[in-house]
Amino acid sequence: MERRTIGAAALAVGAVGLGCMPMSWAYSTSQQRGDRSLRTVHAALDAGVQLLDTADMYGPFTNELLVGRALKGRRADAFLSTKCGLLVGDQHIVANGRPGYVRRACDASLRRLQTDVIDLYQLHRADPEVPVEETWGAMADLVRAGKVRALGLCAVGARAGRRPGSRTHDVTLGQLERVQQVFPVSAVQAELSVWSPQALEDLLPWCAARGVGLLAAMPLGSGYLTGTLKPGQGFEPDDPRARHPRFTAEMMAANQPVVAGLRRIAERHGATPSQVALAWVLRQGSHVVPVPGTKHERWAVENAGAADLRLTDLDLAEIAGLPRARDSWD
DSSP, X not given: OOEEEOGGGOOEEEXXXXXXXXXTSSTTGGGOOHHHHHHXXXXXXXXXXXXXXXXXXXXXXXXXXXXXXXXXXXXXXXXXXXXXXXXXXXXXXXXXXXXXXXXXXXXXXXXXXTOSOEEEEEESSOOTTSXXXXXXXXXXXXXXXXXXXXEEEEOOOTTTTOOTXXXXXXXXXXXXXXXXXXXXXXXXXXXXXXXXXXXXTTHHHHHHHHTXXXXXXXXXXXXXXXXXXXTTOOXXXXXXXXXXXXXXXXXXXXXXXXXXXHHHHHHHHTOOHHHHHXXXXXXXXXXXXXXXXXXXXXXXXXXXXXXXXXXXXXXXHHHHTSOOOOOTTO
């Protein structure tokens, strides 16, 4: 399997990562099973996946505990990424970027993950009440202390804080320029997929110019690009897709041509729509690592296989010609 690096961290990771969030947070909570999730992590590692991505807020805390159990005896097999900066309360999530909190959060994550070092420590969101340089400085101290190997920043949502005429990721780019003056950014995590390609316009070029890795979040469109979701099927009340504009029955039906296009290409290669979608992300640059989330062994192994799928120029042109995904506010 192809090997690639995460920016300045110069650490080899698998071409496709594994997002562990669905195993204990958000998606289809009634189907979350600890033993099944452990098998999924092990299956992914056996299939060549190395990057495991989690966060202290997932659960909260239970996702890191699960990953820690899964890596018992296999820590050397994984490039371990987790995040800090968000606190979960009843019906609300708040940012906390105070240096003292960052230090405590890291120590707690290390205990839950049952490890003495985190490969990539990411700032989930900047605290509007704390200069991001102060938060980042505290994270840099963790690197110097040997508790963390590299630092990353999660992009602000594509629509958050945007002003008329601004680029999609202007808020994130501003944060990156500021923290880069304090300590090198090794990776940026942002949504990137066939139906959400906005990161290609501004964020990816910034990363490429500086040797920074990009972790492509939601590369399967939160499951839509797998072709397994049906318009009007409904979601569990606590599933974020139940409230997402692209997952209304109307929009799921309207965006079927996107999935149909991926399916046509998949049939030519003897692959699946998911693998085509992930292979497309991988073709965006050697510093790009898709991080699809799943809690099923079958999908984890299938996703890992996307690293071996080589899309042709014809395939890429066909994907580029697919209709732009629509939202309910379009």
